[in-house]
Amino acid sequence: MNVFETVKTSINTREAAEHYGIEVNRYGKTLCPFHNDRHPSMIVYDDHYHCFACGEHGDVIDLVANLYGLPVLDAANKLAYDFGILQDKPPTKTMQEKLNKKSEAQRLKENEKLCFSALLAYMKLLQEWKVLYAPRTPEDDVDSRFSEACHWLDYVEHLVGTLIGGDSYERNDVIEMMLTDNKLTKLQKYLEKVKKEEHSIGEQTI
Structure with missing residues (x-):
């Protein structure tokens, strides 16, 4: 054999x-790891x-x-090794390098989570401002924070x-836009800066 x-x-x-690491529910359904799946569209059977x-x-x-x-x-050998069928054949160096790389779907999900977190925080900040x-x-003079909120809130x-x-x-499309020209990183740094400034103002008030 x-x-x-x-x-x-x-x-x-x-x-x-x-x-x-694929979470399969009791009906055999799961989020597909091969595309940016939001609702479980894959069914995993025994065979x-x-x-x-x-x-x-x-x-x-x-x-x-x-x-x-x-x-x-290589996939067959990995399965055999990981499940203890062929303990004498560990993954090759090339295979291990590939295994250490995250799948495209995993990268998409992580990037989407980061983008959503930053945009949601910015949206709440603008709503507050x-x-x-x-x-x-x-x-009254128009506060720059009010102007910023009026300008960006609907878009965010x-x-x-x-x-x-x-x-x-x-x-x-949203994720790619946020990753272009480091928009996500710039927004994260901006939010951190605002947070520090407001914390500093709060300490002075107290």
Whole structure:
């Protein structure tokens, strides 16, 4: 029996998926790791998996090969090693380097989380500024924070709404825009600066 047959008869697809960090619910459904999935569109059976959104389909070896970008032989050997079937064959150096790299889907999810966190924090800040620093009389000087809120709030609310309810293509557009020219990093630094300034003002007041 070769390594392919050994793996397929010894390891079912669901237990392999869960071993490599894919959370499968009791109905066999999970978020597809091969595209930026928001609602579970993949079903993992004992002998194969199938995503109804992106069409990815295969057996336990295909799953690991696609997860880590490995040739099917390396994927089979990885499964055998990880599940204790072939303890004398650890992953090769090339294979290990690939395993250490995050999948594209993982990177997308992490970037989306970072973008959402920063944009949500900025949206709440602008909402607060629009109320706190609004002119009380026509003669009052316009506070720069109120002006900033008026200028950016609608746009930031739109971006946050897209990350919450948009499809994968719309969310990806927002993520790519935020990552272009270090917009995300600049926003994070700006929010941190505002937080420190407001904390300093609060200490002076006390």
